[in-house]
Amino acid sequence: MxxxxxxxxxxxxxxxxxxxxxxxxxxxxxxxxxxxxxxxxxxxxxxxxxxxxxxxxxxxxxxxxxxxxxxxxxxxxxxxxxxxxxxxxxxxxxxxxxxxxxxxxxxxxxxxxxxxxxxxxxxxxxxxxxxxxxxxxxxxxxxxxxxxxxxxxxxxxxxxxxxxxxxxxxxxxxxxxxxxxxxxxxxxxxxxxxxxxxxxxxxxxLANISSAYLNTGFVSKRLGNQHNNVAPYQVFNCKDGLLMICAGSDSQFAKLCKLLGREEWIYDGRFKTNMLRKENENQLADMINEIIIMKNRDEWIPLLQEYKIPVGRVNTIEEAIEQPQVKAxxxxxxxxxxxxxxxxxxxxxxxxxxxxxxxxxxxxxxxxxxxxxxxxxxxxx
Incomplete structure (x- = not known):
């Protein structure tokens, strides 16, 4: 039926x-x-x-x-x-x-x-x-x-x-x-x-984009693969391609810092809160990229998954449809x-x-x- x-x-x-x-x-x-x-x-x-x-x-x-x-x-x-x-x-x-x-x-x-x-x-x-x-x-x-x-x-x-x-x-x-x-x-x-x-x-x-404008007058602009409100929340360069990493909360950012061997960033005055990370986003992204570029995507993905940090390959359409999760x-x-x-x-x-x-x-x-x-x-x- x-x-x-x-x-x-x-x-x-x-x-x-x-x-x-x-x-x-x-x-x-x-x-x-x-x-x-x-x-x-x-x-x-x-x-x-x-x-x-x-x-x-x-x-x-x-x-x-x-x-x-x-x-x-x-x-x-x-x-x-x-x-x-x-x-x-x-x-x-x-x-x-x-x-x-x-x-x-x-x-x-x-x-x-x-x-x-x-x-x-x-x-x-x-x-x-x-x-x-x-x-x-x-x-x-x-x-x-x-x-x-x-x-x-x-x-x-x-x-x-x-x-x-x-x-x-x-x-x-x-x-x-x-x-x-x-x-x-x-x-x-x-x-x-x-x-x-x-x-x-x-x-x-328009979701958060319209809400920000209607309630504060804030007008969002193009940021490429960065997020309008959250950091770090963007594409990073690995040895063999691009990886989307989303540390959407303070706890996830702390886990990312531990994984990268940079626990001092957790207490850095530039990065203690999401608002501060957003203000210093480009500097933070450059610092993260210096480490991420050292490994291939398939090396980083299991590590990030172990720390429960949202991560995904930037796939072509062919790769997207042929990936094991889609087949499963x-x-x-x-x-x-x-x-x-x-x-x-x-x-x-x-x-x-x-x-x-x-x-x-x-x-x-x-x-x-x-x-x-x-x-x-x-x-x-």
Whole structure:
């Protein structure tokens, strides 16, 4: 039994944030049906690299789903869609603000057909505000949210995070919002509209950075691999590569000093507290680096682990996926599709004691399930 196996999701979304959210719902058992224009409406299908003609970008966010095609701008397509809405629990879309209304398919109209429907609208900037009608892609959101301004080296330019982090975080909020709305529907028997904006998500994810500014006026700046508030908490150079070491408390710093053979640092007036260490961070880092550079990473790691000091290699993507811990957690899965063969993917990270997440189907081809869906009035749409 899957927790969402009786939940039907109509997914009108494209690219990453919303499709990744509906994939998590599908992983938890929901029946997710992608609805695309007959000529294709998801540009992510065109983004390489490719495996057997399929975009690996598209493959990362669309497993466990069906795909049908409808032209919602035609009367027949809109009517067919409304028939599907009658039986749906969730409608997920990421059209620009106002586009659903232009098609007569906005929430006020849809809820007349199905008052229990939960409509999730994902946009760059939300349904209100001066930018409501503007498109907002992940890099734009990273820039506007201030995330880029605190990412990168101190003397370099603001830097985009290497993954579409705003999209990924938004996908998680989609799932949280849907689960909360379903729970409330259990109590009220009513659906609702969820307005979710990428900018809102990324602003809310500034965490300690925003808290520092809001409460003290302190504006964090780029520090490369150093931490804004803690020291020593950064990358250090070993003989054979980089190592991330995080001594996040006075006790951990004391352990690090003992390990390095520099117990006098514990009582040094420059380093007695985290605030003092932060003030003298560069000097401290240079002193630590003089010792760390003398050994290889695999020599330092067991020593630091013995002292319970958080440590990790700075891995390439290949090293990250192939490392023993990832293999032990069985994070890589494989699904076969009859048209394009086997694909590998990273599994859902949720591991339950009483639930096995199932990976039933590979990401579908455009319109792959058209024939299995009842066609309105016997007409092909």
């Amino acid at each position: 899957q927790p969402l196996e009786d939940i039907k999701v109509l997914d009108l979304s494209r690219v990453l944030a919303a499709p990744a959210g509906s994939m998590i719902l599908a992983d938890l058992g929901a029946e997710v049906t992608r609805i695309e224009h007959p000529e294709g409406s998801d540009s992510m299908r065109d983004w390489g690299p490719f495996i057997n003609g399929q975009s690996t970008y598209y493959l990362c966010a669309n497993r466990n789903k069906k795909s049908i095609t409808l032209d919602l701008k035609t009367e027949a397509g809109a009517e067919h869609f409304k028939e599907l809405v009658k039986e749906a629990d969730i409608l997920l879309e990421n059209f620009k603000t106002g586009d659903m209304e232009k098609m007569g398919l906005n929430y006020d109209e849809i809820k007349k057909i199905n008052p229990r429907l939960i409509h999730v609208a994902v946009t760059g900037f939300g349904q209100t505000g001066p930018l409501a009608h503007e498109p907002g892609f992940d890099p734009v959101i990273q820039a506007m949210s201030g995330l880029m301004d605190v990412t990168g080296t101190a003397d370099g330019e603001p830097t985009r995070v290497g993954i579409p982090i705003a999209d990924i975080l938004t996908s998680h909020y989609i799932v949280m919002g849907v689960l909360a709305a379903l729970r409330l529907r259990d109590q009220t028997n009513k659906g609702q509209f969820i307005d979710l904006a990428l900018l809102d998500v990324q602003i809310s994810s 957690r069985d994070l890589v899965g494989e699904i076969e599709h009859e048209a394009y063969g086997k694909i590998k993917f990273i599994k859902n990270p949720l591991q339950f004691s009483e639930l096995n997440i199932q990976y039933k189907t590979a990401p579908p081809l455009l319109g792959e399930n058209d024939k299995s869906v009842a066609i309105l009035k016997g007409k092909t749409i």
